[in-house]
Amino acid sequence: MRDLIPEDWAEALAPALDSSWFAQLEDFVAAARAVHDVYPPEGEVFAALRLSSLADTRVLLLGQDPYHGPGQAHGLSFSVRPGVKIPPSLRNIFKERETDVGVPPSPDGDLTGWAEQGVLLLNAVLTVRHKAAGSHAKKGWEKLTDEIIRALDARSEPVVFLLWGNYARKKATLISDRHIVLQSTHPSPLSAHTGWWGSRPFSKVNAALASLGHPPINW
DSSP states (O other): OGGGSOHHHHHHTHHHHTSHHHHHHHHHHHHHHHHSOEESOGGGTTHHHHHSOTTTOOEEEEESSOOOSTTTOOSSTTOOOTTSOOOHHHHHHHHHHHHHHOOOOOSSOOOHHHHTTTEEEEESSOOEETTBTTTTTTSSHHHHHHHHHHHHHTSSSOOEEEEEHHHHHGGGGGSOTTSEEEEEOOOSTTTGGGTTTTOOHHHHHHHHHHHTTOOOOOO
16 A cells, blocks of 8 residues: 555655554455455545645645445545535535535535645545445554644644544644644534534635635635
8 A cells, every 4th residue: 555655645654654553554454355345446545645745735624434335435535526426424515615605516526626726635544344434443544644644733834724523623632733723513414513504614724724825725
C-alpha cells in the first residue's frame, strides 16, 4: 500500500510507514482482500491524499469509515461516484449547503471538486469489508490518519479543520491552536436534529479561509 501514497505525503509520514504496525496493517488488508470484498478498490484507498497534496490542503473534512456497499466508497470521505445513490448523511450535507450558501442539491454525490480545491476528504479508517461497517477499525488505520492530521498540524500555514460528530471531534486534541477548528453535530439522520441544521459549516469555512488570506471554496 505504501507505493500508492503520493510522494509528499509519504515523506511526511515516513516514520509511520516504516513502523511494524503499518506492516501489520498492510498484511491485514491484503489478507482481507484475498477472501472478502473490501472497499474502496486498492487504487482508490489514498485518493484523498492524491487529490489534495500536503502543501495545498486548506481544509480537512474528517469522516470515520468508508461506505460499505458495492460501488460506494472511492477514497473520499462522504463522497460517492456519479450514478451511486446519494447516502443519507450526504443528502443532509447538501441540504445544509443549500440553506447556508445557496448551492442547490447536486445531481450526484461526487465530491472530487471539493478535493481539487484543497479540501482533504479523509476518513479515519481507509478500508472496510462488504456490508460490515467498522470491520477494519482498530487495525492500524487510525494511527496512520492521526499522523496525517499531525503532519497538517506541523505545517507553518494554518489549516481549517472541519470536525463533524463526536468521533471526529475527539481528534481536536491533535490540533494546535495555530489552526482553525470548526466543530458540529454529524449530518447523519441519527444526529442531525441535535445541531446539524443551521450549523452553516460552508460559510464558516470560507470566512475562516478569508481570515487566513485564502480564497473561498466553491462548494
